Amino acid sequence: MSTRYTVSQIARRTGLTVRALHHYEAAGLLRPASRSDAGYRLYGEAELLRLQHIVSLKALGFSLADIRACIDADAPSLGGALARQIERLREAVVRQQELLGRLERIAHQLAAGATIDAETLLNGIEATTIMQNHFSNEQLQAIKARGDALGAERIREVERAWPEVIAGMQAALALDKDPASAEVRALARRWRGLLREFTGGDAGILQSMNAMFRAEPAVMQARTGIDPVLLAYASKAVGLLGED
Amino acid sequence: MSTRYTVSQIARRTGLTVRALHHYEAAGLLRPASRSDAGYRLYGEAELLRLQHIVSLKALGFSLADIRACIDADAPSLGGALARQIERLREAVVRQQELLGRLERIAHQLAAGATIDAETLLNGIEATTIMQNHFSNEQLQAIKARGDALGAERIREVERAWPEVIAGMQAALALDKDPASAEVRALARRWRGLLREFTGGDAGILQSMNAMFRAEPAVMQARTGIDPVLLAYASKAVGLLGED
């Protein structure tokens, strides 16, 4: 009449392991219909059906807790759980794709830069990580678009120009020169020009960059040579330029 | 001279927690430069730098073990680890996108079918799950393309026609009619027609479907009303049709 199956039979029919069935029982997901005299688990058709549902939901990425909620409460939670699961997965995919993008960019750099040492590579990775933390995705895209617009050649020029300007500004600061003096104004104009080359005139990006320098003074100093004092001095000098 | 930082200072500067730093130490990732008399962990600039690297690599999704390998062994493993990580991530993205696709299809059905009860929904989910297990991705795409080509209206017609043909075949089997008789031949022709509507004449899909019926007789019987005996009978009858 009521056919009974042992754990291993059930396991074979569902593609699960015996251990998993034990686990599901412990998790309150599926209790055997009965036990034999020796304590063997015995399952019936109803349990098999329920298990099919469990397997299906698990294949959709639901957690055991979610599955229990869905099956126990029946209808109400299922639709909601489905929606939540979709939302979760969408976010996960987006995150992973961003991550993948970053990894691929790094791998690309590595392939282009021929034999690059680990230290340099890690520093580069660190830079992108910090950027990732301080700029929004839109801002990062804007920066990337800006870089594409400028072209690799111009970017190299800018990168060569920065140390010079920074050194000049540092020297002016060391000699305690008036930020309003003609010499410092000239430096500030170059500074502002290079900065705009990066920000593209986007006030938000400028703000985020300042925040980044404030949040990571040590790292930024190590990478750019700009410490908070120098930044303040240069900012003041640029501010004194007015709309000139 | 050599500035020393306490755990919580390091934690603040890196955005990690004190517990995480303890964990990294236990994992052999980052040992404090020294300890105070009271046993307090004391970190230096070098540790801070190393930790930046660790954070960066972690942000790229590397496991602590991988990170340790990368940082300890320096250059050699980093490139390889990067490539492996990219590969892993690509696979993960593909898997999750497939999953997302399935979930969205189900959600779509649910939205279309208005108020569908949980039982029916779970059965639908089960069907897609089993299909997923028995057909390759290419086959599933081919089936989907086939469905699009036929159109929703034709599919509904086919779905209405199947039970009728199955019932007829079942009746013929029950009466032990000769599979070669005119009546059964007529049934077999309709059966074959409906089947081709699904397979699109693809022998691989037909084979996989037979395998599915063999592997999941109970489920398939519950869903289609076709049991192994009936399937054998029908297959014989169809075979007897020849190239007719």
Next chain:
DNA sequence: CGTGCGGCCTCACGCTGCGTGAGGGTCAAG
């Protein structure tokens, strides 16, 4: 000089979804 509060320390369990034994009964066949 005590005391209170914030850090710091070292265990150690918890979470997810089982895998993988350990140690020991059960059942049908030979």
Next chain:
DNA sequence: CTTGACCCTCACGCAGCGTGAGGCCGCACG
């Protein structure tokens, strides 16, 4: 009676920490 093949119940292990528990520093305040 023995031998496999199954079954049982613990219980640890995995990754990466979170979150206490219980107790020792260290600095400031009264």
